[in-house]
Amino acid sequence: MNPQKVTVAVTGLNNIDSPGPGIPVIRGIRESKDFDVRIIGLAYEHLEPGIYMSDLVDKTYMIPYPAEGKDALFNRLLEIHHKEKLDVIIPNFDAELFSFIKLEKRLEGIGIKTYLPTMEQFDERNKSNLPAYGKKYGVNVPSGTEVFSVSDLNNTLKSMNYPVMIKGKYYDAYAAHSVEQAAIYFSKMTAKWGLPVIVQEYIRGTEVNVIALGDGKGNLIAAVPMRKQYITDKGKAWGGITIEDHTLLDLAKKIISQTKWKGGMELELIRSDDNKLYLLEINPRIPAWVYLAVGAGQNIPEALLKLTLGLEVKPFTRYDVGKMFVRYSYDMIVDLELFSRLTTSGEL
């Protein structure tokens, strides 16, 4: 059978030290034998490395920041769609998902498919709603509070033991060992991600993550657990290994089936020193380490694309344990002419 021709737009081309998932998602899709794919990159910054990876990304367009609102985004996507006839968009940033979920029907109306959680599912797993989420679905969650000001922060810290985790609304987390440190991180988070900032109990243990894909009907299509082996100063995995842990897979199954999650997700967990599993975060999209799952036998980006196109996907039943990923950085040489074309025309 001939591979199906499909044009897929992907965000998250920022393959930097705190990488977006775009490039590994594209690698997974490109490895599919079922698709002959044209990849359209959607970028926010002119120096997102994926823009210049011409062997992976066929063409890139700049799109407006989420702060400019969903109408600005829709109008830009409409322009791009007129030129490229997009079949599918795979958004990969937490901060843009709100707009894409809101635009789901309008995009569908012009022939562009997405595969995203509902707004309720998206909100429910929000960092600030996590304690209620844990209670509802019977999952251990570190205690946490939203704070909106420095005095709020000081009051909250009075009843907590150090260290505490200070977390941004969308990204970033720091362990603070004193009230002074907590105040510094609070300001940093506020400046970068806005309010509220989340103050969370610190759990000592081993960080483990699970990538999962749900079909929106309660079925777990794919799941691979990974232990971070090398963590950068930004808390990102620079190396990791697939592990055999049935409690993690059972938890992923339980969450996907109870919430009827639609699309990719990442569970960030910690196994405490007394062997209890705590859910730290649920990221509502595919994580940047997704290519490890591809390497371990579950091509999750390909499965996501098939689900988006309404094709049947049988749930994966196995993956290789002990597969590792080791990230690296690589300097590309780029002609100024390409950069100038992108900055002046908004496309490359």
Add this chain to the structure above:
Amino acid sequence: MLIKGNIALSENGFVFNPSTGDSFTLNNIGKEVLMLIKEGKNISQITDLLLGKYDVDKISLERYLSDFVNDLSVNNLLEE
């Protein structure tokens, strides 16, 4: 004393715990002891075997073995 069933031990003394992702490197003696444990030998049988093979006194060997087994336990390689 039993090593967890899913623990992998390679020829070159590399130990991998697939449940946690932890890996360890053993020297030749460590590898030999772990293989004997995997074969189902108890500490006193291992002590006798090693005493017959290496130039070591019994008290020192028992201490080394006790430390080694403790390390295996601390690193979650033994069945509870």
